[in-house]
Amino acid sequence: MKSSKTIFLAGLFCLTFFLQSCSEDRIYEKPTQLITNDLALQLNSNYNMNTLQSKAATVDSIREDANAVWYSVEELERYINYVKTEGINKGYTVDGIRMYLGKYPNDPKLGEKAGMTTVFLSPTGAKSDEQKAGTGTSNSTADQEENHYDITDLSPMNYGSMGNPPKMTYPYNK
Helix, strand or coil, X not given: CHHHHHHHHHHHHHHHHHHHHCCCCCCCCCCCCCCCHHHHHHHHHHHHHHHHHHHHHHCCCCCCCCCCCECCHHHHHHHHHHHHHHHHHCCEEEEEEEXXXXXXXXXXXXXXXXXXXXXXXXXXXXXXXXXXXXXXXXXXXXXXXXXXXXXXXXXXXXXXXXXXXXXXXXXXXX
């Protein structure tokens, strides 16, 4: 009888755990780098007024350049999974992703993208401790906190969607 109660309680515990894990309420840690919508509006407005206006005066002002790039959550999750997995496979500790602004070359093969602004993502990190041990590289805490180098052994990510028209004003909604 005692073992039946133990099995019942274990089963009840597993069922409770399973049902909680299926819940839509996700537990997460709130990022410390969040900004207010008002500040985002101001940042976007400043960029649009200063950068894009001065660019339009010197570049092909007929075509509107992008001021926003969109990636789906799934694309970003796949990329994060890729850089973590491939980073480990190639002996790196991936610690972040740096976002760069870029400009496509004026190459007719690129079509509408030629000469236009883009954003691309580059994984950052350092060789893992095992790799460092063989190279004599310093492994101090200060070095680990300060060195967020681009990992050029892993592919950067590009080709987000820029919308149509490409220029958007924050907040973008219908």
